Amino acid sequence: MAWILQSDRPIYAQLVERLKTEIVSGVYPPGGRLPSVRELAATASVNPNTMQKAFAELERTGLIITMRTSGRIVTEDTAMINETRRELAEEQISQFLTQMNNLGFDRSEIIELLSERKGEDVHE
Amino acid sequence: MAWILQSDRPIYAQLVERLKTEIVSGVYPPGGRLPSVRELAATASVNPNTMQKAFAELERTGLIITMRTSGRIVTEDTAMINETRRELAEEQISQFLTQMNNLGFDRSEIIELLSERKGEDVHE
DNA sequence: ATCATTGTATTAAGTTAATAATACATTGTA
């Protein structure tokens, strides 16, 4: 997954969303070490300050923990991780249904559109 | 539908999205007159300049047309309107599936979650 | 012990968004 950032939203907010997703989907496992601020910033081609801001936000919610000079790790609280995953999915679903309804699609049409569809399946 | 604007995205971009949705869903019918810049700005509690910027964007795409001193109207090109609706829905679906896949849900799980769901249906 | 790496903090600069306060030309209408 490449670090593609849109310009119509604050970068740090996009970093937060991306990192959250990577944590709850197991890219960074519970208790696992995260790359350093500088390293991730370089990978994502953003300023270290911006990545730091994103990390601070994740820290605030308890999803990651700082070990001062030895980097950061993902929480080992798998219940919290699962809950976060559930919340993120809930947000996606709710927003999606709302927007599709605003566009004039009802539930059965939406499900039909999704069922017909090819291509978005998980790769590798 | 209230004018609820999030702070984590440029307001004018949210106005564009909302107005597009209202046009393609028939809130503002083809050839119909739109409220004035000042009026809509007041309704949405934003600065007239911000609403003007949103209108300018919609104008650029051809969805609305300016009649100088007598306001603006929605295009009568229903093909364009339908195409826009299709594009907006396509974006929603594509983004939704991508994000849900990133969260670790496959297609069948997604459809199941949507099918179980109550509440997002169109009201009135 | 030394040193590279870690998180963290600070200061400065530049950009964009949003608001505010006006102003102007044009046109439909009273």
Place this chain on the structure above:
DNA sequence: TACAATGTATTATTAACTTAATACAATGAT
């Protein structure tokens, strides 16, 4: 004709975001 309402333009100010360039304390490894 006079006037209100239209889109449009301008200038200024404020705030948020991002980048840049450093700097410092703490720690793990050599």
